[in-house]
Amino acid sequence: MEKILVLDFGGQTCQLIARRIRDIGVYSEILPGDTKITDKIMEDVKGIILSGSPYSVYDKDSPHVDNRVFDIGVPVLGICYGAQQITHLNGGKVMPLDHREYGRARLHFDNSFDLFQNVPQEFISWMSHGDTIVELPELYKVCARSENNIIAAFKHKNLPIYGIQFHPEVTHCEYGTRILENFAINICGCRKEWTMQNYLDDVSQDIKKQVGDEDVLLLISGGVDSTVVAGILLKALPPAQVHLMYVDTGLMRKNETIEVEENLKRLGAKNLYIVNAEEKFLSALKGKEDPEEKRRIIGDLFIKIQQEEIEKRNVNASFLAQGTLYTDMIESGKGVGSKAKVIKSHHNVRSPLVEQKRRENKIIEPLSMLYKDEVRRLGRFIGISESVLERHPFPGPGLAVRILGEVTKEKCEILREADYIYINELKNRGLYNDIWQAFAVLLPVKSVGVTGDDRHYGYVLALRAVVSSDGMTADAYPFPMKDLLEISAMITNRVKSIGRVVYDVSSKPPATIEWE
Numbered sequence: 001m002e003k004i005l006v007l008d009f010g011g012q013t014c015q016l017i018a019r020r021i022r023d024i025g026v027y028s029e030i031l032p033g034d035t036k037i038t039d040k041i042m043e044d045v046k047g048i049i050l051s052g053s054p055y056s057v058y059d060k061d062s063p064h065v066d067n068r069v070f071d072i073g074v075p076v077l078g079i080c081y082g083a084q085q086i087t088h089l090n091g092g093k094v095m096p097l098d099h100r101e102y103g104r105a106r107l108h109f110d111n112s113f114d115l116f117q118n119v120p121q122e123f124i125s126w127m128s129h130g131d132t133i134v135e136l137p138e139l140y141k142v143c144a145r146s147e148n149n150i151i152a153a154f155k156h157k158n159l160p161i162y163g164i165q166f167h168p169e170v171t172h173c174e175y176g177t178r179i180l181e182n183f184a185i186n187i188c189g190c191r192k193e194w195t196m197q198n199y200l201d202d203v204s205q206d207i208k209k210q211v212g213d214e215d216v217l218l219l220i221s222g223g224v225d226s227t228v229v230a231g232i233l234l235k236a237l238p239p240a241q242v243h244l245m246y247v248d249t250g251l252m253r254k255n256e257t258i259e260v261e262e263n264l265k266r267l268g269a270k271n272l273y274i275v276n277a278e279e280k281f282l283s284a285l286k287g288k289e290d291p292e293e294k295r296r297i298i299g300d301l302f303i304k305i306q307q308e309e310i311e312k313r314n315v316n317a318s319f320l321a322q323g324t325l326y327t328d329m330i331e332s333g334k335g336v337g338s339k340a341k342v343i344k345s346h347h348n349v350r351s352p353l354v355e356q357k358r359r360e361n362k363i364i365e366p367l368s369m370l371y372k373d374e375v376r377r378l379g380r381f382i383g384i385s386e387s388v389l390e391r392h393p394f395p396g397p398g399l400a401v402r403i404l405g406e407v408t409k410e411k412c413e414i415l416r417e418a419d420y421i422y423i424n425e426l427k428n429r430g431l432y433n434d435i436w437q438a439f440a441v442l443l444p445v446k447s448v449g450v451t452g453d454d455r456h457y458g459y460v461l462a463l464r465a466v467v468s469s470d471g472m473t474a475d476a477y478p479f480p481m482k483d484l485l486e487i488s489a490m491i492t493n494r495v496k497s498i499g500r501v502v503y504d505v506s507s508k509p510p511a512t513i514e515w516e
């Protein structure tokens with residue numbers, strides 16, 4: 001599929017650039033800004049966007065784009081820091097001026113400027129820069145200035161290389177989407193082929209080709225992602241070829257297994273296996289405190305159990321399907337050709353056994369290029385029920401990454417009960433659907449309290465609730481204090497071992513959504 005590559009230099013709105021491009025109907029992918037531009041990476045790339053950044057181009061350790069982008073002939077658009085890089089790397093001058101621009105700035109431009117086609121000659125842009133382009137490189141010309149007379153847009157005289165100082169990707173920027181559309185469609189020549197129908201056709205074809213008449217085993221959690229994958233597989237292949245396996249790790253939420261089993265039966269799967277593996281998971285996790293080690297153990301155990309179970313049941317499925325998302329890949333340091341840092345090893349990406357399957361081309365992950373909100377859209381498109389699609393995400397390692405430190409059955413019971421009260425209350429209060437993800441976390445510390453005039457030494461429970469669109473960035477949900485106070489009281493009254501409740505107000509970044 002044709003795509004626009006967004007190179008990420010750490011700008012706050014990098015994700016947004018890719019989303020806007022996709023919303024226009026063109027596939028877009030993000031890679032770290034300093035990725036080496038190889039032929040392989042350039043396959044199907046019709047244009048490149050250089051994102052903003054917290055760095056200044058003249059900083060010693062600032063990230064820079066591979067110079068090759070200027071020679072390969074595909075159009076390049078630099079946004080803010082991206083534009084400053086084009087300037088700096090080609091011999092122009094960027095300086096920190098006293099006059100900074102943050103927020104709205106009126107622009108006016110030369111009306112022959114193709115990037116601004118169908119945009120009124122004056123409009124309100126959105127700026128966020130402290131550095132300013134004071135001199136363009138040779139062969140570049142100014143195409144727009146802001147009301148403060150700074151260079152707001154420029155272009156190479158002969159090549160399709162553009163720079164803009166403002167941020168068309170933010171909704172506050174007038175005509176921002178039109179400008180990105182001018183770039184992607186008119187200048188890069190992309191077709192609008194990123195539709196759910198085309199995506200579905202594409203992945204279905206790929207799956208058929210990859211699998212042939214062999215059987216596929218899908219590890220299914222009943223969550224949004226794997227349920228959508230089940231929907232795709234059951235459409236693409238004869239249902240007899242599709243085997244669904246749900247593993248009860250003992251790290252699940254209260255009543256989860258019963259609810260999931262009911263949902264999966266409704267999907268129309270012929271081969272459905274519910275495996276109880278609580279003992280195995282808890283004993284493998286015994287004494288383990290390190291979050292990454294816990295994740296590794298869980299990831300491997302998932303695969304091991306799956307292998308044992310299919311042998312036991314005489315299922316001959318050589319392909320393994322998973323509901324892996326782009327978020328899982330990039331956080332695990334596995335974005336396409338990625339130099340991204342490992343933030344946390346998602347169990348479904350980093351486990352050695354999964355990696356081996358991936359090398360053998362025996363993995364089917366039709367969602368690995370999508371973000372959560374896009375998966376929900378796709379799910380809606382193929383008719384997955386709203387009650388499944390609206391579920392908050394629940395990580396494969398489950399309560400194991402929400403019980404900080406060592407996991408025990410007793411702690412699982414405590415957390416299960418507290419989490420159940422919390423989530424139920426959010427539903428009762430009509431807050432569940434306003435929140436992207438909510439859960440409780442059991443901390444490995446106890447604190448002193450007083451109950452019934454007696455000393456009580458109980459666990460500290462942290463409540464987490466975030467708003468997000470795709471899980472890559474998130475803000476703490478701004479609860480009305482009354483709800484928090486009431487929910488806290490309910491939990492400490494009903495779950496005896498919990499003595500204190502705190503609310504996590506951190507955003508992502510710098511925190512992550514889960515605590516481990």
Ligand SMILES: Nc1ncnc2c1ncn2[C@@H]1O[C@H](COP(=O)(O)OP(=O)(O)OP(=O)(O)O)[C@@H](O)[C@H]1O
Nearest residue numbers: 219220221223224225226247322323393394395396
């Ligand atoms: N208990 C489980 N049994 C079987 N497979 C699982 C289980 N938990 C997770 N997986 C596998 O790991 C993948 C990643 O888990 P993840 O939680 O990100 O996705 P999900 O559970 O499908 O959706 P959601 O993010 O909405 O919870 C799943 O898509 C599924 O393939």
Ligand SMILES: O=c1[nH]c(=O)c2[nH+]cn([C@@H]3O[C@H](COP(=O)(O)O)[C@@H](O)[C@H]3O)c2[nH]1
Nearest residue numbers: 345346347393394395396397471512513514
């Ligand atoms: O399937 C999963 N396996 C994992 O190992 C895993 N770790 C985090 N998550 C989920 O990913 C989203 C982002 O989480 P973080 O901000 O904590 O990285 C959130 O929705 C998390 O719940 C996981 N999902």
Ligand SMILES: NC(=O)CC[C@H](N)C(=O)O
Nearest residue numbers: 052053080081129130131
């Ligand atoms: N938003 C940006 O890309 C900012 C670029 C650079 N750090 C500046 O302040 O000018």
Ligand SMILES: [Mg+2]
Nearest residue numbers: 221223394395
């Ligand atoms: Mg899940």
